[in-house]
Amino acid sequence: MPALPHGGVGHRIAATRQARRMTQADLARAAYVSLTMIKAIERGARNPSDDTLESIADALGVDPSRLAAGSGRSDSRVHHAMPAISAAIAAYDLPADPPERPLPYLADDVAALVGWRLGAQYTRIAARAPRLLGETLAALHHAADCDRPQAARLVATTARAVDAVAYKSGHHDLSARLVELMRWAAVQSEDPVTAATAAYVRTETFFAARAHAQGLRALELAIDAAPSPVGPAAAARGALHMRAAVIAARAEDAGAATLHLTEARRLGDTVAEGAYDGTAFGPDSVRAHEVSVAVSLGRDHLQRALDVADEWTPPDHLPAERQSGFWIELSRAQLWAGRTDDAFESLKVARHIAPQHTREHPWARDTAGTLRRLKRSDAETLTSFAEWIGAV
Structure with a gap:
C-alpha cells in the first residue's frame, strides 16, 4: 500500500x-x-x-480537501454550493442572456472541470459550477446551428462533472435533475458517444433508488443503441458493460454480471487506459471493477476481490476517484473476511488519495463504523477516523 x-x-x-x-x-x-x-x-x-x-x-x-483532510470545512463548502447549483439549472430549457465568453474559452474551463472530477477535487467544481452551468446553457441557447452540437456537449459535460459532486455528497434529487439536464443536452449534441455517456451516468439514479434490475435494463438498452465498438466508441461501449456488470451484481444477477464484465474486459484490451469522453476506461479500470462486482455480489464472492488485490493494485495514473473506490470496496471485502487491520489500512489509503470521495462514500462510512464497534480497545487512530467520516 x-x-x-x-x-x-x-x-x-x-x-x-x-x-x-x-x-x-x-x-x-x-x-x-x-x-x-x-x-x-x-x-x-x-x-x-x-x-x-x-x-x-x-x-x-490539488483539492483543498486533500490538504484539510482533518476538518469538515471543504465538505461544508461543497454542501453550501448546492442551492446555487440548483438555481443555475432551474430554467435550463429557457433562453437566457447571451454568453459573455465564446465557446473555445468555455471549452477550456469545462476541460478543467473534467480533470477535477476525475481527481475527486469536488470543492473546486462546486465553487465554479453555478457560473459555468449558466454560461454553457446560454451558449447552447444562442449558438448558431453549426455550433449547437459542440455547445450541447459542453452542457452535458459540465452537468456530468457537477452531478458527481451532488451525487457523492448525498444530494440525490439534485443529482437526478443534473442527469436529466445531461440527457437533454446529449440529444442535441447529435453524438452517440455523448448519449452513451449520459446513459452511463444515469445509472446513479437507479443506484440511489436501489432499482437495480431496472437500471440493468436501461444500460442494456443503451448498449444496444451504442455506436459500433471501433476506436473511442469501443471505450464508450466498454464503459457501459463495465457499469452494467456492477448494477447486475447489485441486482444479484451473477450470470449477467459475469457476461458484462467479460465483454468489458474484451473491449478494455482493445484500447489504452485513459479518459474517454470523461469516463476512465481500459484494462486497469476493468480490473478495478472486478473488485466492485465481487463485493456487490456479496460475501460469497469476496475471495475474488481478495485475489484481485493480492496480484494487482491501482496504478497512479488511474483517476483518484477510481483508485479510492477500489480501496473502499476492498476494505469491505477485507472486513467480511475478518481481516480488520487490512480493512482499516485500505480505508486510510482511500482517504489519502481522495478524502472527500472517501468521507462521502456510504460503504466507507459503514465499514469504519463496523471496525470501530469490533475494535473498541484499539488505538485512538481508529476512533479518530470514525469520527472524521461520521461513523460515530
Whole structure:
C-alpha cells in the first residue's frame, strides 16, 4: 500500500509541496501568499483561512480537501454550493442572456472541470459550477446551428462533472435533475458517444433508488443503441458493460454480471487506459471493477476481490476517484473476511488519495463504523477516523 503522510494541514501542505519539488518560496509566489505565512502554516504555528487554503491548493494542483483532510470545512463548502447549483439549472430549457465568453474559452474551463472530477477535487467544481452551468446553457441557447452540437456537449459535460459532486455528497434529487439536464443536452449534441455517456451516468439514479434490475435494463438498452465498438466508441461501449456488470451484481444477477464484465474486459484490451469522453476506461479500470462486482455480489464472492488485490493494485495514473473506490470496496471485502487491520489500512489509503470521495462514500462510512464497534480497545487512530467520516 502507498505510504501515508501524518500530521495536520501544515504537514500535508509541506509533503505535497515537496512532492511537487517546490520550495516554500515557490509556493508562496504561486499562491500569492507571503513566505512568512507559508513557513508558519507548515510548522503548525498558523491555520490557513479557507481562502488561503484554496490559494495554496490551486498552486499545488490539488483539492483543498486533500490538504484539510482533518476538518469538515471543504465538505461544508461543497454542501453550501448546492442551492446555487440548483438555481443555475432551474430554467435550463429557457433562453437566457447571451454568453459573455465564446465557446473555445468555455471549452477550456469545462476541460478543467473534467480533470477535477476525475481527481475527486469536488470543492473546486462546486465553487465554479453555478457560473459555468449558466454560461454553457446560454451558449447552447444562442449558438448558431453549426455550433449547437459542440455547445450541447459542453452542457452535458459540465452537468456530468457537477452531478458527481451532488451525487457523492448525498444530494440525490439534485443529482437526478443534473442527469436529466445531461440527457437533454446529449440529444442535441447529435453524438452517440455523448448519449452513451449520459446513459452511463444515469445509472446513479437507479443506484440511489436501489432499482437495480431496472437500471440493468436501461444500460442494456443503451448498449444496444451504442455506436459500433471501433476506436473511442469501443471505450464508450466498454464503459457501459463495465457499469452494467456492477448494477447486475447489485441486482444479484451473477450470470449477467459475469457476461458484462467479460465483454468489458474484451473491449478494455482493445484500447489504452485513459479518459474517454470523461469516463476512465481500459484494462486497469476493468480490473478495478472486478473488485466492485465481487463485493456487490456479496460475501460469497469476496475471495475474488481478495485475489484481485493480492496480484494487482491501482496504478497512479488511474483517476483518484477510481483508485479510492477500489480501496473502499476492498476494505469491505477485507472486513467480511475478518481481516480488520487490512480493512482499516485500505480505508486510510482511500482517504489519502481522495478524502472527500472517501468521507462521502456510504460503504466507507459503514465499514469504519463496523471496525470501530469490533475494535473498541484499539488505538485512538481508529476512533479518530470514525469520527472524521461520521461513523460515530
